[in-house]
Amino acid sequence: MTSPEPRGRGTGIPPVLLVPAALGLLFLILPLVGLLLRTPWADLGEHLGRPAVLEALRLSLVSAVLATGICLVLGVPLAWVLARATIPGIRLVRALLTLPLVLPPVVGGVALLLLLGRRGLIGQHLYEWFGLSLPFTTPAVVIAEAFVAMPFLVIAVEGALRGADRRYEDAAATLGAGRWLTFRRVTLPLVAPGISAGAVLCFARALGEFGATITFAGNFPGVTRTMPLAVYLALETDPEAAIVLALVLLLVSVAVLVSLRGRWITGTSS
Amino acid sequence: MTSPEPRGRGTGIPPVLLVPAALGLLFLILPLVGLLLRTPWADLGEHLGRPAVLEALRLSLVSAVLATGICLVLGVPLAWVLARATIPGIRLVRALLTLPLVLPPVVGGVALLLLLGRRGLIGQHLYEWFGLSLPFTTPAVVIAEAFVAMPFLVIAVEGALRGADRRYEDAAATLGAGRWLTFRRVTLPLVAPGISAGAVLCFARALGEFGATITFAGNFPGVTRTMPLAVYLALETDPEAAIVLALVLLLVSVAVLVSLRGRWITGTSS
Amino acid sequence: GDDGDDAGSGDDSSENAEDADAGADSDADDGADTDTDDEAESSEDADEAAGGVSGDIVVFGAASLTDTFTELGEQFEAENPDATVTFNFGASSALAQQIISGAPADVFASASPATMQQVTDEDLAAGEPVVFVSNRLEIVVPAGNPAGITGLEDFTNEDLTIALCAEEVPCGAASVKVFEAAGLTPAPDTYEEDVRATLTKVELDEVDAALVYRTDVIVAGDSVEGIDFPESGEAVNDYPIALLSEAPNSEAGQAFIDFVLSEAGQTVLGDAGFDLP
Amino acid sequence: MSGVQAALTIRRGSFDLALDLTVAPGEIVALIGPNGAGKTTALHALAGLLRLSTGWIRIGDRAVDDPGAGIFVPTERRRVGVVFQDYLLFPHLTALDNVAFGLRTQGRSRAESREAARTWLERVGVARHAHSRPAELSGGQAQRVALARALVTHPRLLLLDEPLAALDAGTRMEVRSELTRHLRDYDGATLLVTHDPLDAMAMASRIVVLEGGRVVQDGPPVEVARAPRTEYVATLVGLNLHRGRATDTVVQVDGGGELHVAEPTTGPVLVSFPPSAVTLHVHRPEGSARNVWPGRIVSLEQQAHTVRVQVDGEGHPTVLSDVTALAVAELDLAVGAPVWVSFKAAETHVYPA
Amino acid sequence: MSGVQAALTIRRGSFDLALDLTVAPGEIVALIGPNGAGKTTALHALAGLLRLSTGWIRIGDRAVDDPGAGIFVPTERRRVGVVFQDYLLFPHLTALDNVAFGLRTQGRSRAESREAARTWLERVGVARHAHSRPAELSGGQAQRVALARALVTHPRLLLLDEPLAALDAGTRMEVRSELTRHLRDYDGATLLVTHDPLDAMAMASRIVVLEGGRVVQDGPPVEVARAPRTEYVATLVGLNLHRGRATDTVVQVDGGGELHVAEPTTGPVLVSFPPSAVTLHVHRPEGSARNVWPGRIVSLEQQAHTVRVQVDGEGHPTVLSDVTALAVAELDLAVGAPVWVSFKAAETHVYPA
Numbered sequence A, B: 001m002t003s004p005e006p007r008g009r010g011t012g013i014p015p016v017l018l019v020p021a022a023l024g025l026l027f028l029i030l031p032l033v034g035l036l037l038r039t040p041w042a043d044l045g046e047h048l049g050r051p052a053v054l055e056a057l058r059l060s061l062v063s064a065v066l067a068t069g070i071c072l073v074l075g076v077p078l079a080w081v082l083a084r085a086t087i088p089g090i091r092l093v094r095a096l097l098t099l100p101l102v103l104p105p106v107v108g109g110v111a112l113l114l115l116l117g118r119r120g121l122i123g124q125h126l127y128e129w130f131g132l133s134l135p136f137t138t139p140a141v142v143i144a145e146a147f148v149a150m151p152f153l154v155i156a157v158e159g160a161l162r163g164a165d166r167r168y169e170d171a172a173a174t175l176g177a178g179r180w181l182t183f184r185r186v187t188l189p190l191v192a193p194g195i196s197a198g199a200v201l202c203f204a205r206a207l208g209e210f211g212a213t214i215t216f217a218g219n220f221p222g223v224t225r226t227m228p229l230a231v232y233l234a235l236e237t238d239p240e241a242a243i244v245l246a247l248v249l250l251l252v253s254v255a256v257l258v259s260l261r262g263r264w265i266t267g268t269s270s
Numbered sequence C: 001g002d003d004g005d006d007a008g009s010g011d012d013s014s015e016n017a018e019d020a021d022a023g024a025d026s027d028a029d030d031g032a033d034t035d036t037d038d039e040a041e042s043s044e045d046a047d048e049a050a051g052g053v054s055g056d057i058v059v060f061g062a063a064s065l066t067d068t069f070t071e072l073g074e075q076f077e078a079e080n081p082d083a084t085v086t087f088n089f090g091a092s093s094a095l096a097q098q099i100i101s102g103a104p105a106d107v108f109a110s111a112s113p114a115t116m117q118q119v120t121d122e123d124l125a126a127g128e129p130v131v132f133v134s135n136r137l138e139i140v141v142p143a144g145n146p147a148g149i150t151g152l153e154d155f156t157n158e159d160l161t162i163a164l165c166a167e168e169v170p171c172g173a174a175s176v177k178v179f180e181a182a183g184l185t186p187a188p189d190t191y192e193e194d195v196r197a198t199l200t201k202v203e204l205d206e207v208d209a210a211l212v213y214r215t216d217v218i219v220a221g222d223s224v225e226g227i228d229f230p231e232s233g234e235a236v237n238d239y240p241i242a243l244l245s246e247a248p249n250s251e252a253g254q255a256f257i258d259f260v261l262s263e264a265g266q267t268v269l270g271d272a273g274f275d276l277p
Numbered sequence D, E: 001m002s003g004v005q006a007a008l009t010i011r012r013g014s015f016d017l018a019l020d021l022t023v024a025p026g027e028i029v030a031l032i033g034p035n036g037a038g039k040t041t042a043l044h045a046l047a048g049l050l051r052l053s054t055g056w057i058r059i060g061d062r063a064v065d066d067p068g069a070g071i072f073v074p075t076e077r078r079r080v081g082v083v084f085q086d087y088l089l090f091p092h093l094t095a096l097d098n099v100a101f102g103l104r105t106q107g108r109s110r111a112e113s114r115e116a117a118r119t120w121l122e123r124v125g126v127a128r129h130a131h132s133r134p135a136e137l138s139g140g141q142a143q144r145v146a147l148a149r150a151l152v153t154h155p156r157l158l159l160l161d162e163p164l165a166a167l168d169a170g171t172r173m174e175v176r177s178e179l180t181r182h183l184r185d186y187d188g189a190t191l192l193v194t195h196d197p198l199d200a201m202a203m204a205s206r207i208v209v210l211e212g213g214r215v216v217q218d219g220p221p222v223e224v225a226r227a228p229r230t231e232y233v234a235t236l237v238g239l240n241l242h243r244g245r246a247t248d249t250v251v252q253v254d255g256g257g258e259l260h261v262a263e264p265t266t267g268p269v270l271v272s273f274p275p276s277a278v279t280l281h282v283h284r285p286e287g288s289a290r291n292v293w294p295g296r297i298v299s300l301e302q303q304a305h306t307v308r309v310q311v312d313g314e315g316h317p318t319v320l321s322d323v324t325a326l327a328v329a330e331l332d333l334a335v336g337a338p339v340w341v342s343f344k345a346a347e348t349h350v351y352p353a
């Protein structure tokens, strides 16, 4: 049980690994630096102040948060089943789940239209019975983002669940905890770092989602035009403005992630 | 140490969770079903046989595998550093790494051009000194895919590393294993499920990558035209053909993932 | 977008069109052997004339040209067996960005003068771009026209689901002009990223009507119906093509441009629904 | 009748367990046996963490596992308490919340649960560490928290896997007394897995000895201590044990040699005698002891107040003898040294094998 | 001089450890103490898994930790072997590969490493489980594999944290002998943390007793067993211990009452005597025993061959007495019953406090 706290061994990072780690970091960061150098900083404030930009930003954040919420609610249980179920064919199901990752997002958007559109498999009934039409609405943005982002959450959480020691669940059962209670009070806290990693992936992917959103939800200011859509369209006419918009998106997401992750990780890291 | 093998408690899945899990599964699978229903199956064989399709498929697989390889080599050490380093500001670095997720891929492609293009920050020197021009070559495809996909790997692996019991590393040190050996022989196998999950995410994302690829690497048949690009172009002229191509991509990726994951998971699951 | 449109076409296009006609005539009649007669003016090596142009020609083309240019490329290669045409299709804006970043391209065929302008502004075009086709808008509705669309006025109906191209992309800019000309304020539900996305919405019957290019209506086939409207002439979108100043194979690149402007080339483009200049 | 009755059959790879077990309400049964005998396996089956291959388990009038009848009651509804061999404290909860966990699952309020948990932490002597995480506890502290966690819910069947193993001598006595006292008031059945004969003797009213998945002895502690039936049990209770065939007061030992005993018997028997009854001599002793033979010292082991000497009898039985440190010095005992052993027939205990 | 010398000072939250320790090459020192005394903490510091707050550690002529001098040699270069309190076997490797690991790190070939590993698994008696994963081992089997893993590399300093705790009595004796034999041939220093006084006595040439992070006693086993200096040690070695002030042969006990001793002394002293020397009587005994007083039984605890009775002296010292089960029955001893205790002054041992 005793784990030495003021670790003698430092971080235990082999120096050999520092080289690839630094390269990896540079690889991910340098292109952004390239972007920064080209940014017309003077315009940043102006862009940030534009109501259309603020609107798109707000919409992006709200829909990404909602999408992440949906993914957590549906995805964590799914990850659980995948990690634990021993039924045959589970491996195939697991592979199927990665498909939305592979599917070019635009095709994903088409698939969503075919399912939930006005003439879609399910959508036509929604439309006939309830007069409900999802495309071109904010819920459609959330659905598109959730569809694209959920596999990230599921796969990350599943990995964490597989790595967790199941005997703690046994211990909980002997203390009278049913499966649900065990899940909430023991398993979830134990895999919290994994869930947090998955949620970050999911949120970031949802925030950056473009193809499926524009295809399924369309692009209308204030309703479905998220930041990536605004960036893409700006790119058509004014690449510099697009870069500024992209930077705004990045800054906001860094701010959100720094604050969120900070909170999540405190208290759950071992 | 003794873990009951023929588990009395079954899978331990709380029945309450089966409902959201099933919903989650449906949410991810049904749109694909919608796609399947619209597929002109008769054309599938024909498309599969076309050399251009085979070429794109081969290019997609090769570049996604290479990109995943690069991501593993650079990303796992990076994840390690992030999970272990206690230097201040690490939280910011961690958030920075998620940026390529948030960045609309097309902007990512622009950023790569600004960095590695013939007029780019680094690219101009590569060109002047070595006559090397990366964009519009197959390596550019790999770079674009790796740039977009690496954060998935890094974040998933970092989550797994955080969840791992570090005391096994202590044990390895007492047996004379240096950090590097400990990393290879103890830590890596312990977090194998997390790495495998991360690699799957990474591979799938690389396979489906479109925006950064077409922007940074262009869209040349046989050189940079991967399946998602082929799907995009087909969409311009023959949407049904595009759906068929997307399905081909999906089938191949399911096949790859089923076989790969099967192999990875055997022997590492606890 | 307006300035670019007007500035782009004009004299250049007519001038070059003549050029092209000359070339096209000989092409059509005499085949490969004679097609380089005109090229010889711009190129020193007379001995090359025998086998036509040779080498790789890299053409950056707007995605909307995928079908027609692929066909043109095949014809060109048939006439110039030593030449290989390689296309890089993508959004015009992305292609412009690539060219600016030093892409090794010979020819750029853009879907809008504005994106071509980005290239010429960087002095990357050799000579003036030439408008080789133009495209006009058409109303597109799902097969059977379930909403009973008759004209542009229906686009103001709040109850209908309407898709338009985003103002930032060429077809959206054209749409704006069309509505200005008609004195109407449309009530769209979405501004699509490009023509293709707009068309998909109609094909899937998700919207009741949209404005797209005529070429796209033709490509979409039976799943949609096109409805002409009088104001479409107010916003013709020109497609400029240009040889690039840093072209690795400028001679062959010019030959390809000439071929596009030739009668054979123009026929292929015309059949696809483009307006010829 | 309530309590626990079970007929356990479990296969695990090459190992198989077959154990019939009954623990009456209020009874404390100690399950002892060598490593890998199947103790933890049996305990997991009773807890429902492992399914039976065949057989059945009844806890308090209710079948909880019976593969034949298709019955399987999951762990959380068996009302069992378990102290695991490696504790399994929840790493994300403090010691206090670990103990309160079982009460919370019963729907008690947080405040009430914590109150009861604190009382228990005090009983096992780690109240000071109530707010520590498991990673901040020493091994013994962790085990005490695990003990409190299992006891706090008053389970109907209490399963303890080496509950005192990591406790230091002082605490061990204290916790043992406390545990015995608590279990005496407790009307459930208790199954205690332990390697420590003292724990088994002190706490259990019956001892079941398991070897290789089979019961080899079953009886009250005094009986087990007096008449061990296997070498393992003999070692455990600190006796010499030999198996042989008796003819009146002489026993032909299976391994060779003979022993003189006091009680006349016939047939296969077991003979036991304490190491303290065995005297060592440098020369052949004169006297009344009927068991006398020469041998050679195989090992010497310091114990708290004596030294335990193992003497290989060379044709006679091998015996253990406890002598004082003084005797070791005076007789100049060392490994390999020749000695004579002697002990009286009256010191032996003979019983049917 | 080589071996290990250390002056350890470590703070961990509210706990602090200050321990000066020297282990000569070839020497085996047992570190004993109650739970949470800091034994594991000390062991981790020596292994380099924990940095010193102040102080220094020298292993074989070389400073390996000295915060003052900025020296810190990482674990893997200290050439220490550790058996962890909870084993920490690598879950992804078989038992054999766990043991072979340390040899592989030394660059030995796989075949050679496995060969040596197999030999060690045989020595500790788990060769049969060479190809099992840790999850498939019983607690005792796992610990034996951990033991083999630490020993196979012939470390210069061997650190054992409760190495025998999960072993059954039979194996324990075997492994203890095997270990003692191996350590005798071994020229490195050994530090053994254990709760079992028998292990400490049998294996160590010196015992260091730690309580609350401080050394309270340090000496050869026989010395510690004969003259415990704290209640903890007394309990460990099974003696009654009282602290008081002597005037000739009478000791005024700190807690009240007086004791008669044989050796005349003066000043603060400790008095110890074995429970077996204390006789219980229903009526006031006649005879030569000088320590006689009435009391009341507080607890009874069955041991292998005796019952340990604790008697509260009501103004006199509380004492433990070991009596036979027969005596318990004859005297009708039970908790709460009044009894007389008596023991001879000659049975006591007096030494300066």
Ligand SMILES: Nc1ncnc2c1ncn2[C@@H]1O[C@H](COP(=O)(O)OP(=O)(O)OP(=O)(O)O)[C@@H](O)[C@H]1O
Residues within 6 Å of the ligand: A002, A003, A004, A005, D129, D132, D135, D136, D137, D138, D139, D140, D141, D166, D168, E012, E013, E014, E015, E033, E034, E035, E036, E037, E038, E039, E040, E041, E042, E085
């Ligand atoms: N990571 C930690 N953070 C804070 N305090 C700790 C930590 N680990 C241990 N301690 C405290 O340090 C003290 C000494 O612990 P240590 O593990 O050294 O005891 P020990 O002598 O090995 O006990 P045991 O015999 O029970 O294993 C204990 O009071 C414990 O609570």
Ligand SMILES: Nc1ncnc2c1ncn2[C@@H]1O[C@H](COP(=O)(O)OP(=O)(O)OP(=O)(O)O)[C@@H](O)[C@H]1O
Residues within 6 Å of the ligand: B002, B003, B004, B005, D012, D013, D015, D033, D034, D035, D036, D037, D038, D039, D040, D041, D042, D085, E129, E132, E135, E136, E137, E138, E139, E140, E141, E166, E168
């Ligand atoms: N998961 C498993 N798979 C296969 N065999 C197992 C598994 N767990 C335990 N065993 C085997 O079952 C046998 C009994 O193990 P068990 O843990 O019940 O022993 P134990 O009596 O508790 O021993 P100890 O006193 O050492 O804890 C052992 O031989 C062990 O190797």
Ligand code: MOO
Residues within 6 Å of the ligand: C062, C063, C064, C090, C091, C092, C093, C110, C111, C169, C170, C194, C195
């Ligand atoms: O090049 Mo486009 O696809 O018409 O914008």
Ligand SMILES: [Mg+2]
Residues within 6 Å of the ligand: B002, D039, D040, D041, D085, D161, E138, E139, E140
């Ligand atoms: Mg066990």
Ligand SMILES: [Mg+2]
Residues within 6 Å of the ligand: A002, D138, D139, D140, E039, E040, E041, E085, E161
């Ligand atoms: Mg400890």
